[in-house]
Amino acid sequence: MKRPASILIVMTILALVLGWVIGGFFTSTSVSKVLASIPASPIVVDAKYNESNHTIEYSMLNPGGTSLTIIQESFVFQPGKETKEKSYIVSNIPVNVKLLPGVITKVELKLKAGTEALHFGDVVLATFTYTHPLSGDLYTVVHPFTMGQAKSAARQSKTQKSSGGKK
């Protein structure tokens, strides 16, 4: 009886493949469940100055699986060479912006009313305070925005600042 033996082998291989697939399915569902419960830090992927509203619009990506809430903004304005405006600090602007998981959300930062429009070289160092549902702690993201500079330059200044902080 050759045929039953070969059928047995084929069915055994099929059953093993099926078991593998089922195991993979359960692993993937549980892993995605775990990943979805980890809160991530928001990433500022883009910042643009809106001259007509006198605001800076930040595009923030929430790469994690839980939603985050920005509850507070504050910023430091440092003048460049071309502006007559003096440096100032605005702190504790209460906001309530929800960052949904895996989505880029627009966050607005209103500059001080009555001040001049941003000129080339002006720096706005914004701090966003956010919370996540797993704890009551506050976390911050600091983003330096330099008017008229390419994104890579802004990123460079950020790394310089962080390395300077370590020293």
Added chain:
Amino acid sequence: MRGEKTLWWVFFIIFVAFLVLGTLFFAATIIENPVAASFFLGLTGFWLFANRLIFGFAGITDTAHLIAKGEDVDRYRLILHSREPMERVKDLSLISILILWRNYLEPYRYAYYLAFFLTFIISMLFQLNIIHSYVGIIAKGFMFGASVPTIIVLGLDVFSRAYMAELLKLAVEK
């Protein structure tokens, strides 16, 4: 013969152990995991319908094996399984009654494969995002649960058919 019987018992004990461990595992995970719950539901629900097929095909395979080896087969039991009137099948050969038994299972086999196919198609509709919903992963778990008894049915189906083909070949050659 003795080794065969020992092997059978070893496989049976492994099977029961898997069943018990699996049930315990699912009982522990079902509570928080709706996917595991739907998997278990698919497994038990489809097994309920597959039971007749599993034991039927296994019985046919076993009987065909016994007939091929020339051992004694309980004719009364064979007639009972074929669900045919006594007067009609009394004088038939054992192989013919075996074929009648398989024919009796044919509509159940067809309906079972149809039900599994529908389950598979529904989970595929979710998978391909034709219907977009959280229910998709539940349907997929249900489908995977249903595929476990289905592969057993499929294997025994093909197996019993192969055994019967061998038996018919022997009978025709005589």
